[in-house]
Amino acid sequence: MNTISPWAATVQADLESSVVIWEKEWHKYNFQAYNAGDSLWIAVTWPDRGKMAFRAAFGMNSCFTITNMFDDGQTLVLNLETRLGRYEVIIAFPDENTAILHYTTTFKANQPLLIPFWPRDIIPLTQKGSVENTNGKIHMHQMGSRSGILFASMTKPKTGSFFYFQDLGSLSAYCEATQTTVDDTVCGSWPEIGFKLPSADDKPLPSDKPYIISDAYVLFSEDIIEDDIAVTHQFLNNLAAVYRLLPHPEIIYHNWPEITQNCLNDIYSNKGCWTQTNGSPYLNAYLCDYDTPAEVMVQLAVLMPLNELKHWYGETHSVYNDLLNGIDAFYDQKVKSINRWLPALNNQLDNSEIQKKEMVMDSWYLYHPLMNLTRLALKGEKKAEELVLKSIQYAIKVAHHFDYQWPVFFKMDTLEIIRKETEPGKGGEKDVPGSYAHLMLLEYRLTDDKRYLNEAERSVKKLAGCGFHIFYQANNTAFSAGALLELFKITGKKEYLDLSYACMACLFKNMQLWDCQYGFGKNYTNYFSVFPLNNAPYTAAYEEMEVYAALSEYLIQAAAIDLLPSLKILIAEFIKYAVCRLPFYYPVNLPLEMISEEVKTGEIQKELWIPLEDLYNGWEKSGQVGQEVYGAGVGFGAMIRQYHKVKNEDFLLFLDYPLINYRKSKQSVLFTVLGSAEFECNFKIVLPENRNIKFQVFAQKQIIEPAAKSNLLLEYTVAGGSAVKVSWK
Numbered sequence: 001m002n003t004i005s006p007w008a009a010t011v012q013a014d015l016e017s018s019v020v021i022w023e024k025e026w027h028k029y030n031f032q033a034y035n036a037g038d039s040l041w042i043a044v045t046w047p048d049r050g051k052m053a054f055r056a057a058f059g060m061n062s063c064f065t066i067t068n069m070f071d072d073g074q075t076l077v078l079n080l081e082t083r084l085g086r087y088e089v090i091i092a093f094p095d096e097n098t099a100i101l102h103y104t105t106t107f108k109a110n111q112p113l114l115i116p117f118w119p120r121d122i123i124p125l126t127q128k129g130s131v132e133n134t135n136g137k138i139h140m141h142q143m144g145s146r147s148g149i150l151f152a153s154m155t156k157p158k159t160g161s162f163f164y165f166q167d168l169g170s171l172s173a174y175c176e177a178t179q180t181t182v183d184d185t186v187c188g189s190w191p192e193i194g195f196k197l198p199s200a201d202d203k204p205l206p207s208d209k210p211y212i213i214s215d216a217y218v219l220f221s222e223d224i225i226e227d228d229i230a231v232t233h234q235f236l237n238n239l240a241a242v243y244r245l246l247p248h249p250e251i252i253y254h255n256w257p258e259i260t261q262n263c264l265n266d267i268y269s270n271k272g273c274w275t276q277t278n279g280s281p282y283l284n285a286y287l288c289d290y291d292t293p294a295e296v297m298v299q300l301a302v303l304m305p306l307n308e309l310k311h312w313y314g315e316t317h318s319v320y321n322d323l324l325n326g327i328d329a330f331y332d333q334k335v336k337s338i339n340r341w342l343p344a345l346n347n348q349l350d351n352s353e354i355q356k357k358e359m360v361m362d363s364w365y366l367y368h369p370l371m372n373l374t375r376l377a378l379k380g381e382k383k384a385e386e387l388v389l390k391s392i393q394y395a396i397k398v399a400h401h402f403d404y405q406w407p408v409f410f411k412m413d414t415l416e417i418i419r420k421e422t423e424p425g426k427g428g429e430k431d432v433p434g435s436y437a438h439l440m441l442l443e444y445r446l447t448d449d450k451r452y453l454n455e456a457e458r459s460v461k462k463l464a465g466c467g468f469h470i471f472y473q474a475n476n477t478a479f480s481a482g483a484l485l486e487l488f489k490i491t492g493k494k495e496y497l498d499l500s501y502a503c504m505a506c507l508f509k510n511m512q513l514w515d516c517q518y519g520f521g522k523n524y525t526n527y528f529s530v531f532p533l534n535n536a537p538y539t540a541a542y543e544e545m546e547v548y549a550a551l552s553e554y555l556i557q558a559a560a561i562d563l564l565p566s567l568k569i570l571i572a573e574f575i576k577y578a579v580c581r582l583p584f585y586y587p588v589n590l591p592l593e594m595i596s597e598e599v600k601t602g603e604i605q606k607e608l609w610i611p612l613e614d615l616y617n618g619w620e621k622s623g624q625v626g627q628e629v630y631g632a633g634v635g636f637g638a639m640i641r642q643y644h645k646v647k648n649e650d651f652l653l654f655l656d657y658p659l660i661n662y663r664k665s666k667q668s669v670l671f672t673v674l675g676s677a678e679f680e681c682n683f684k685i686v687l688p689e690n691r692n693i694k695f696q697v698f699a700q701k702q703i704i705e706p707a708a709k710s711n712l713l714l715e716y717t718v719a720g721g722s723a724v725k726v727s728w729k
Contacts, residue, residue: 002132007119008192011053012131015041021066022076022091027099029220033076033091037063040080040089042103043125047222050159051125054194054218056089056103058119085109088210094245098219102245104170105214112204115178115197121214122164122194124154131191138193139231140468140509142186144537145617147513150186150193151235153224163219163238166195167246169514169527170215176518177211179203181618217242228467229498232505233564235468239508240566243573244678249515249527251576251656251682253713254583256639260309262609263635267302268319270608273629277342280326286602286626287610292356293345296330296338297365298630299323300372301542305633305640307379312640324383327373331387335412337394338373338387340365359413363406363429364476367439370395371479374442385446392443396455399436404459406432422472429472433462434480434503441486453490460484463499471506474532475543478507478550485557501564507547508570510534512617520594521617524584528577529615538614538622541585541631548578549637555658555674565676572675572720576656576682579642582634585611587623594621601626609635643686644671649728650688657681657720668727675720683724685714698725 014036022033030045038059045051057064062082070077080087085108092102124134135156142148148166153159168182175181180198188194197213205211219238225231267273272288274281282294283302303323310316332339339361341349346358355362370388377385398406401415407428409418421427437456444452460483463470471477484500487493507530515527532543555563555571583589587606595604595612604612604627613628644653647664655673662671675681685695695714697704699722708715718724 004132011123029099046160053123055121057087057105101218106210107213108210109207114204115200118197120188120192120194120196124191136190145183148186160222165217165242167215170212172517174211232502235505236566240569251580260635260639266609281322289602293341293348296369300369301630302633304372305636308640309636337391359411361412363432371439404433404462431472431476431480433459435476438479438483475546478547482554516617519619525581526617538616541611545634552658568676572657579656596621596624652686654684670725673722677719677721680717683716683718695728
C-alpha cells in the first residue's frame with residue numbers, strides 16, 4: 001500500500017460524491033469534469049474502465065463557484081471564482097487523430113498572495129477500493145529544468161500508459177512575478193504525480209493580471225509498456241505528437257560567417273587562449289587558465305572544426321598548423337598511447353581533482369581525442385593517422401580489460417579502477433560502449449580492417465537493456481546513436497537500429513523543450529537546449545556543438561533508411577533551433593548583468609568571441625565555470641553545415657535543416673531538404689554587396705516567393721522533404 005497525503009486521500013470520495021458538470025467521448029476515452037469543492041478535476045476513463053484524474057485547478061483553501069461554462073463540442077471554457085480570485089480553465093482536444101487532452105488554467109488573484117503549497121495534479125482512481133492500492137511505473141520524469149514530461153504506465157489496475165507534457169514556458173510570467181523556477185516541478189511518487197506549481201514563499205503573486213498556472217498536454221494509450229526498447233520508441237513518438245501541437249518560438253537568424261571570423265581573430269590574437277610548452281603553443285581549456293597543463297582533447301576539439309573550415313574555405317588558418325604541430329607531444333611512451341595531459345608536464349598536475357593526477361583517465365576522455373584524430377586522418381592528415389594507429393591498440397586493450405563496461409576513472413598504467421560508478425548503484429559511463437563503437441567504425445573506414453567492425457559489434461551489445469539509462473554524457477550518446485545507425489546499415493540487424501533510437505530517446509529526454517522567459521533566461525533563446533549530463537544544472541557549449549554536429553550527420557546518414565517519422569521531426573527541429581540558439585554562448589550577445597562575477601577557472605572577457613562553458617536559464621548567472629576556449633569551434637561547426645558555397649559564385653545558400661543531393665548545373669543549384677514535410681525550415685540566399693542577381697526558387701517544382709528581402713538576404717520558408725531548385729541570372 002502506498003502512503004498518501006491528505007490532498008490525495010479524499011480525491012476518490014470527493015469525485016464519487018460530486019456531480020459531473022461536463023462529459024465527452026473522444027477516441028474511445030471518456031472525459032468528465034467535476035467541481036469537487038477546492039479542486040476542478042478532469043477524470044479520464046480508458047476503454048477498459050481504468051481511470052485517472054487530472055487536477056486542472058486548485059482553490060487554495062477556498063471552494064469554486066462556476067460563473068460561466070461554454071462548450072462548442074471541441075473546446076470547453078470554464079470560468080470559476082473563489083474568495084481568493086478568478087480562474088479560467090480551457091479544455092481542448094487539439095488533434096483529430098489522437099487521444100490528446102490539452103488543458104490550460106489561468107488565475108487572477110483578488111489581492112497579492114503568497115502560495116506556499118500546491119498539490120500535484122495527477123491521481124490514479126479505481127472502480128472499487130482506494131487510491132493508495134493502485135500501482136504504476138514511472139518510465140521517466142523531469143530532471144532539473146529539462147522538459148516538463150512525465151511518462152508512466154498504470155499497472156494496478158492494469159490500465160494503460162500516459163504521456164504528460166507541461167509547457168513550462170507558459171509559466172514564465174508567473175515565475176518572473178514570484179521569482180520562482182519550474183525546475184523539478186513535473187515528477188512525484190506514485191500515486192501523487194504530475195505537476196506542482198512552484199511555491200511562492202517569499203514574493204507574492206501580484207493581483208495585476210491573470211497568470212497561466214498550468215498548460216498541460218496528455219496523450220493516452222491502452223498499452224502498458226514494459227520492454228526498454230518499446231518505452232524509448234514510444235517516448236519519441238509521444239514527444240513528436242505533442243511537439244506538433246506546441247507553440248514554437250520565433251527563429252532568430254545569425255550571421256555565422258561573421259561570427260566565425262570574429263572567433264578566429266580572437267583565438268589567434270588573444271594571449272589568454274594560449275600557453276607555451278617546450279616552445280610549442282597550446283590552447284588553454286579556459287581563458288587565462290595558465291595553471292592547468294595543456295590537454296589533448298582541448299587541442300583536437302578546435303583542430304577538427306578548423307579542419308572542416310579549411311576544406312570549406314579552401315585555405316588554412318595559421319592556428320590550424322600551430323595546433324597540428326603540437327599534438328605529437330601528447331603521445332606517452334609509457335602506455336603507448338596519447339595521454340590526456342602533456343606527459344612532459346605531469347609534475348605540474350596539482351591533484352586538486354581526480355583527473356588532475358598523473359595517469360588518471362576519465363573513460364570517455366580516452367576515446368574522444370582518438371575519434372577526432374581519426375576524423376583528421378580520414379581527411380588526409382598523415383600525422384594524425386600515424387598517431388592514432390600508434391594509440392589504438394591501447395584503446396582496445398582497455399576495452400577488453402573492462403569487458404566493454406567502463407568505470408568513470410581508471411589508472412592508465414595499471415588499469416586500476418579509481419571510481420567505478422557515477423553514483424552508487426548507477427554503474428559507470430554507460431554510453432562509452434557506443435562511443436567506443438563509433439571510434440572503431442572510424443578505424444574501419446580508415447583501414448578497411450574488419451577487426452574494428454567486430455570490436456564495434458561486441459561493444460554495443462553492452463547497451464542492450466539500458467533503456468533510458470544509456471545516457472552518461474550527451475555528445476557520447478549522440479556518437480553512440482550514429483554508430484548504431486551505421487552498424488544497422490552495414491549488417492541489416494534491426495536490434496542496432498532499435499538501440500540507436502533508444503540513444504535518441506535518451507538525448508531528447510535530456511533536452512529543454514520550452515522557452516524560459518523569466519529571470520536571466522529572458523535575455524536569450526534557450527528553446528530545445530540539450531544538457532551535457534543527467535544531473536547538469538546548465539547547458540554546455542562544447543557538448544551542445546557536438547550533439548548538433550552528430551545529429552546533423554545522423555539525419556543525413558538516415559536518409560537512406562525508413563527512419564522513424566518522429567525522429568524526422570525532432571532531429572531537424574533540434575538542428576534548426578540549435579543554429580538559432582548557439583550564438584548566445586558568446587558573452588558579447590548577453591547582457592553584463594547575467595554573467596557571473598565569480599569564475600571557477602580562469603577569467604571572463606566579455607568582449608571576446610569565446611563561448612561561456614555554462615548557460616543557465618532562470619535566476620542563475622552564466623559563465624560560472626569559465627570561458628571555454630575548447631568550445632571555440634562552435635561557430636566553425638555551424639557555419640560549414642548550414643552555409644553552402646556555390647562554385648564560381650559569390651553568394652551563399654543558408655538552410656537551417658540539413659540537406660542532401662546537392663549539385664550545381666550551369667546557373668542553378670538543386671538539393672533535397674531533410675526533415676518532415678509537417679514542418680518548415682528557413683532558406684536564405686546571402687547576397688554579395690553591390691551586385692544585382694535575379695533568383696528564382698522552386699520547391700517541389702512550384703515557384704516560391706521570398707517571405708522577406710533586403711540588400712543582403714532573400715528569405716524563404718520551405719517544407720522538410722522538399723526538392724529545391726535555385727536558378728539565377
